[in-house]
Ligand SMILES: Cc1cc2nc3c(=O)[nH]c(=O)nc-3n(C[C@H](O)[C@H](O)[C@H](O)COP(=O)(O)OP(=O)(O)OC[C@H]3O[C@@H](n4cnc5c(N)ncnc54)[C@H](O)[C@@H]3O)c2cc1C
């Protein structure tokens with residue numbers, strides 16, 4: 001194995017095989033470095049959460065490839081400001097945004113193909129470039145490009161320890177086929193994602209409720225490298241108790257359910273907890289703006305569970321999900337099938353129906369069709385739930401990513417007590433907290449990974465050569 | 466139709482409909498996205514529209530060991546295979562699809578035996594060229610029915626297909642779309658023109674697309690050559706053998722060469738492809754079909770080269786044996802895919818135009 005033991009030279013060791021890792025590996029190799037990628041997952045699951053992505057957010061001064069119109073730096077930064085409520089590092093954010101423009105061509109040159117927005121995502125058509133075939137196709141293309149350039153890959157290689165001494169990583173230990181192997185690279189790029197699949201860590205940060213969370217992405221993103229570095233005193237950024245979570249289908253797998261488990265039915269439903277009681281305004285705002293709050297809302301309910309209830313008039317109004325909804329001829333039977341109290345659900349539905357007012361229902365805009373004297377209210381799309389059959393979905397919080405990460409400089413270099421570690425760089429989710437303090441902007445995760453992956457790869461190679 | 470293949474395909478398609486990441490690869494996903502619930506006919510239509518490019522397998526984040534166990538190429542291949550069997554005429558012969566390789570070899574052996582026997586036992590006293598081995602009228606007596614009957618069978622099977630998928634009346638505009646798509650094989654283009662994922666994991670390549678088109682073009686040229694020969698014979702009283710610069714030869718020789726190259730290439734690619742993405746029981750029959758097509762063209766070319774040589778005595782029945790096997794197996798082998806595919810493309814053109822007319826209201 002290249003670079004294992006001290007016998008063979010290894011310039012750059014990259015940890016992970018997601019977007020950030022692959023862009024770093026390719027960039028380092030193109031400068032001439034010997035590059036080794038260690039990936040914890042088996043080959044079929046390479047690519048971490050990147051497998052689940054579909055687009056990246058790209059600044060452009062004019063029509064570019066599949067992107068029409070323009071999306072300038074200030075508009076982009078404004079969008080980021082709004083979602084993060086200002087909790088962003090402006091210099092790093094602007095660097096990311098500016099660099100995103102040249103990513104488009106770079107990605108194409110390295111095998112990525114783009115397509116017009118997927119159906120149902122028109123709101124992103126100007127700002128986000130979609131990968132033809134989605135994230136796994138992107139991972140496949142980058143892996144081929146990297147392998148053709150001579151980057152070496154080892155799958156099933158779990159990095160457990162980076163030996164940090166005197167501001168240098170001296171050694172990297174990985175578990176491969178049950179044995180610990182040591183590597184002595186000149187430079188290291190940590191691109192091993194967040195820690196959302198580490199349930200124990202999530203429980204530490206969130207409390208026992210976190211055991212009921214579902215993880216939307218890879219089970220291999222357990223933050224082992226992040227924890228190892230934190231324990232050795234590197235600088236972090238981001239609130240450990242925060243994560244991005246959306247409400248997903250309660251029947252989704254514990255890990256890796258990805259995009260198909262999301263539910264877009266909430267604006268056309270009422271949402272109750274396990275006692276059959278409503279707890280938040282389902283019609284507060286247009287869905288894309290409220291999508292991300294429902295994970296936390298459901299997480300705050302008893303047993304971290306919720307139920308969306310709607311009727312046959314609404315079934316065609318949102319994107320289908322992987323599982324068909326639970327269906328019943330009456331609200332009573334629906335309650336039974338969902339494991340809810342009949343009396344409670346019937347009472348909630350009746351109360352809601354009685355507070356609905358006449359008016360025009362317009363599903364694609366804020367129609368102002370609000371309940372009257374209902375607490376909490378439903379401010380838009382409030383239409384009685386009265387046309388059988390009735391439908392219900394069980395909702396659970398689905399975690400997308402965590403915010404705690406490594407604090408990096410503009411050259412992606414990792415720091416300890418404010419000064420750089422000579423040969424350690426970080427890219428992707430593991431450092432995204434440096435830019436994204438809270439909230440989320442669709443497609444920004446891949447942008448951060450691509451921009452900082454390329455920077456980290458070049459810096460790491462330059463240091464090694 | 467046994468419903469487990471349909472049920473499994475429906476399960477997967479529902480997940481795809483929630484995902485849509487593969488929308489850009491082919492016509493199947495945009496067609497899926499027009500529905501929310503999937504009737505059996507819809508799934509049969511998707512299955513026959515699928516060109517088996519395999520892009521959607523390699524791009525899928527939910528392939529095994531993920532519990533969703535998505536494998537759209539295999540799920541659709543198995544519906545496709547079953548739909549051909551279910552629509553075959555006469556229905557009892559449709560069972561041959563399950564034992565396609567065996568059927569091919571049996572038909573082959575019998576055809577060869579008959580033709581060898583005929584060319585020796587019934588060899589005419591006079592006649593020129595090939596007709597000195599078998600009289601023209603005997604050839605016609607054997608080949609016309611064995612060409613027309615399978616054609617009728619295919620016609621009935623395609624009609625059954627058309628009913629099953631709910632096809633309406635065909636318009637020129639649909640034909641134009643379907644033929645255009647067929648000519649460009651755009652469903653094997655990967656959406657970006659770099660081809661499909663067939664012979665080397667997730668690498669895109671146009672090899673299969675080109676080889677398929679070589680096969681198709683070769684086949685059509687050979688067919689045209691036979692037609693022109695028939696026309697010369699009956700219309701102009703010009704009998705075979707035809708010289709190198711005659712219409713039948715000018716069409717037939719390049720046709721035969723293309724067919725040889727195309728089928729040899731396709732057979733080779735097939736040995737490289739991942740069997741896990743297809744129906745295991747269909748592999749042998751598909752291979753047999755390609756090899757019979759190869760054999761037909763190769764023996765045809767050799768026969769032409771050997772004109773006037775004593776070897777014609779063996780080559781003629783050998784070639785005719787391949788031709789006969791091919792004809793007889795048309796309705797019960799992979800060859801039906803061409804007819805069903807064309808029908809599926811027509812139906813898709815119809816569905817897309819219904820959809821856009823709905824949207825414009
Ligand atoms: C369902 C879903 C959809 C999303 N859609 C989008 C989208 O459309 N656009 C967008 O911009 N963002 C999207 N995101 C966010 C996006 O996935 C991330 O921002 C991005 O993939 C992060 O890339 P990365 O390379 O940092 O991490 P990852 O792609 O997660 O890669 C990390 C890799 O490191 C490996 N690893 C972890 N620990 C170790 C270890 N100790 N040793 C060795 N290897 C290790 C993991 O196995 C993994 O392969 C989505 C996320 C989810 C869950």
Ligand code: SF4
Nearest residue numbers: 481484485486487525
């Ligand atoms: S094959 Fe997989 S990636 Fe493609 S649309 Fe279906 S579920 Fe999505």
Ligand code: SF4
Nearest residue numbers: 491515516518519521
């Ligand atoms: S195998 Fe290719 S043609 Fe068939 S459904 Fe998948 S992407 Fe479409």
